[in-house]
Amino acid sequence: MEEIQPTKQMFKGALLLTAAGLISKILSAGYRIPLQNITGDVGFYIYQQIYPFLGMAFMLSLYGFPAAISKLVAEERERGFPLSFRSFYGPIISLLVTINLLLFGALFALAPQIAMAMGDSRLTDPLRIAAVPFLFIPFSSIGRGVFQGLNDMKPTAVSQVVEQVVRVTVILVVAIVLVNQGRNLYEIGSGTAAGSLMGACAAVLVLSFLFIRERPWQMPQSDASVPWRKYIRTILLYGMFICLNYMMFLLIQFADAFTLVPNLLDYGMTRQQAMEWKGVFDRGQPLVQLGTVLGSSLALALVPTVTKQQLQERPGELSDHVKSAWNFSLLIAAGAAVGLITIFPYANILLFEDTAGTGSLQILALSILFTSLALTLSSILQGLGDIRLTAGIVLLGVACKWLLNELLVPMWGIGGSAVATVLAVSIILLLNFFQLKRRLPCVRLLHFRWSALGISLVGMVLFLYGLDRSLGKIILGGPRIDYVAYTLIACLGGAAIYIFLLIRLHAFNEKELEALPLGRYLIGLNKGGNKHGKQR
Secondary structure, eight states, X not given: OOOOOHHHHHHHHXXXXXXXXXXXXXXXXXXXXXXXXXXXXXXXHHHHHHHHHHHHHHHIIIIIHHHHHHHHHHHHHHTTOOOOIIIIIHHHHHHHHHHHHHHHHHHHHTHHHHXXXXXXXXXXXXXXXXHGGGGGHHHHHHHHHHXXXXXXXXXXXXXXXXXXXXXXXXXXHHHHHHHHTTOOHHHHHHHHHHHHHHHHHHHHHHHHHHHHHHOTTOSOOOOOOOOHHHHHHIIIIIHHHHHHHHOHHHHHHHHHHHHHHHHHHHHTOOHXXXXXXXXXXXXXXXXXXXXXXHHHHHHHTTGGGOOHHHHHHOHHHHHHHHHHHHHHHHHHHHHHHHHHHHHHHHHHHHHHXXXXXXXXXXXXXXXXXXXXXXXXXXXXXXXXXXXXXXXXXXXXXXXXXHHHHHHHHHHHTHHHHHHHHHHHHHHHHHHHHHHHHHHOTTOOTTOSOHHHHHHHHHHHHHHHHHHHHTHHHHHTTSOHHHHHHHHHHHHHHHHHHHHHHHHHTTOSOHHHHHTSTTHHHHHHHTTTSOTTOOOO
């Protein structure tokens, strides 16, 4: 296989991975809404208890190990060493198999103890099925990592989307079939966990086909000794640190899986009530995830241009990219968070059939803003080489979430967990912010058109308040189909007003508007301000 030309191809590859990641994240968040409708709050609680483990397997196979392997491939190619089976493929695969066998064995063997720690011993079988996808990680990781190291991002993008489509389809079909058969909810949880297994199988099949077709192993055998220490260090440390930065929101849910139900019992609920209210709280997870995708994806598309090399060679250009990424994330995430908070009573009925937990979930929606900004800054810091530090910050934030749940949930119920999430991601954001200021003191992130943001948010909220007092009164208590029309009008109308006001009040400069779809048209709306793309 010929190595693809790096410069232009790398930029296209970054955009391709961003697009595939956006599709994948939308699918990952979106399917949990019909899943809750199919299985109810308790069934959704069961799935969400095992979801962090399924998500970890997915993250390791998509981000952690492939990033480490890609780094090794690039280094070997730079040194002029071929990727032989003896000195590269064999050792890497044996390491990955060993690591993931240990992860599978630990989760499978310790499933009863983990279930007890979660406060529900009946989760043992679903947890054991959730361990199986770890066995497929070595094969998907080696395929993705090698292609990425050769600057070919298509296999990773295609396999990622195929994996999510198969996974989501199987989960929903299995849930429908088992519910119609009247099966036990924990059996349904095991069945839905099998959907992740099928998705992993599909990804391995796609990557195997592409691997055989492209034949990246057709190189002379090397007599060079195997650098085991380098391989182990890169895969275990670099791969894990990279993965932790992508797992921030997943690890927050991991803390909830272990602490929410036991502390809801201390709050005064029965075990059945605690499980139901954990399911109610988890309603907010897909909506927050969708809001975070919306708030961070456009900003993260700019992040691949942020590197240590650019800091040394073109610091002014790098500062512009960092400032634009922050601006996009702040403006879009703020609108998504405030908009969701405002329409949540209607969205809760539309998506989940009732208004249970609305107040707590509105608090949770605030985390969209802080999570989006934290992810953006974390990705920028990774580009600058601060991979270990950002991973440590994530772990510190998760530890704070765990401790805050222990403190706040016994007092405030699921509202305490919502507050704990907002505080935890705020801590991660602040630490990332201070580290970025230390690395790039010339970038003034807080030098911003705050008045434009405030007026735009007020305009959107006034529109939504007027809609609530008029159309909202008409549909109140009506069928769910009425809420579809209301929510569409609220989302489209509120977003249009918010973006229009942002542009007219010059929240974006001309260079930033050019990066958006219909950029030339938007620049026309922006007439009279920031004509030359000057920083605010």
